[in-house]
Amino acid sequence: MSVDENEAVDAFERLGLTSYEAKVFIALHRLGSGTARDVARIADVPRSQVYSVAESLEDRGLVETQQSSPIRYRPVSLEEAEDTLRNRFERERDRAFEHVEEVKRESAGEETQEDIWTVRGRDRVDGRVVDLLSAADERIVFGTRLPELLTERIERTLEGRAAAGATVLAVSRDQRVRDRLESLEGVGVQQPPASRKSDQRSGRIAIADDGILLSVVDDDGSETAIWSSGSLFASVLIQLIEAGEEVASDEK
Structure with missing residues (x-):
């Protein structure tokens, strides 16, 4: 795996994907579409793990599955993937800050602080x-x-x-x-x-x-x-x- 691809995997991890998810997603874009065997051949992911990883990517809206024999996988377009990850990031950001804001409001009425x-x-x-x-x-x-x-x-x-x-x-x-x-x-x-x-x-x-x-x-x-x-x-x-x-x- 090249240095550039390692950096891409790291970036996808910061966006919420696991290392295996990032590697499978990149491999499918390189292939266009492929089976678990195809993905395992070019990605540093065991074939036995490709099935569950691809299923997780499908749940995230990043991969489509063709119920053939063997099962084939195809990645969504980069534009669609970018929108999906952006929306997910924004939802998680809003959820996190809403929680912090709620905690802040709850603690505002407490009188237990002894700050010096x-x-x-x-x-x-x-x-x-x-x-x-x-x-x-x-x-x-x-x-x-x-x-x-x-x-x-x-x-x-x-x-x-x-x-x-x-x-x-x-x-x-x-x-x-x-x-x-x-x-x-x-x-x-x-x-x-x-x-x-x-x-x-x-x-x-x-x-x-x-x-x-x-x-x-x-x-x-x-x-x-x-x-x-x-x-x-x-x-x-x-x-x-x-x-x-x-x-x-x-x-x-």
């Missing part, structure tokens, strides 16, 4: 913060010690959610950051308790309803964040942060 995601890169973290804040309806807490991490997109989002009725609180130890935050309409601004020492690795914190994001900044300035929303992890972490703030306030 990692985001790397300042631009991607910035986008995730904006997405998280944009989804908040009731309350937002945003904080950062670095002016460059309070982007214009975040400022617009904080103002927008405050205008929509959400309670928005911003926290920063840096005066430059607080000045910018205080210029935003509807955004409350606080300074962390004096007992809370600043570190050199923290990046941003964003709490938006039941979602939370925490980021750190590496020595080279790169930012990495973890975030979660609507999960038990997010709920517990938010409670821990809020409890810590309450303790710090009591100690003042």
Whole structure:
């Protein structure tokens, strides 16, 4: 069998035929028509297998059978075979994706996901913060010690959610950051308790309803964040942060 024919057999296999089906189909086109003996003579398929393979090809609409003695087989035209395989492929594709869509719809109502995601890169973290804040309806807490991490997109989002009725609180130890935050309409601004020492690795914190994001900044300035929303992890972490703030306030 030539290399080209091997490639053709591989291609037919990707279209759903077995290796023997592809070889018999090619052999019949080479013969025009023939018996099982004829096919076995030029194809790498045992004669005993040709009968069942040809029957399978007939079921697929790719071969016609003449009830003679011995039985003869004839392939359908290439145009008809192409249409048959194309239609079969499209039906299987539709069936597969309909199933996936159904599974997706069924799982949409479940609340068992406990997803914790990692985001790397300042631009991607910035986008995730904006997405998280944009989804908040009731309350937002945003904080950062670095002016460059309070982007214009975040400022617009904080103002927008405050205008929509959400309670928005911003926290920063840096005066430059607080000045910018205080210029935003509807955004409350606080300074962390004096007992809370600043570190050199923290990046941003964003709490938006039941979602939370925490980021750190590496020595080279790169930012990495973890975030979660609507999960038990997010709920517990938010409670821990809020409890810590309450303790710090009591100690003042």
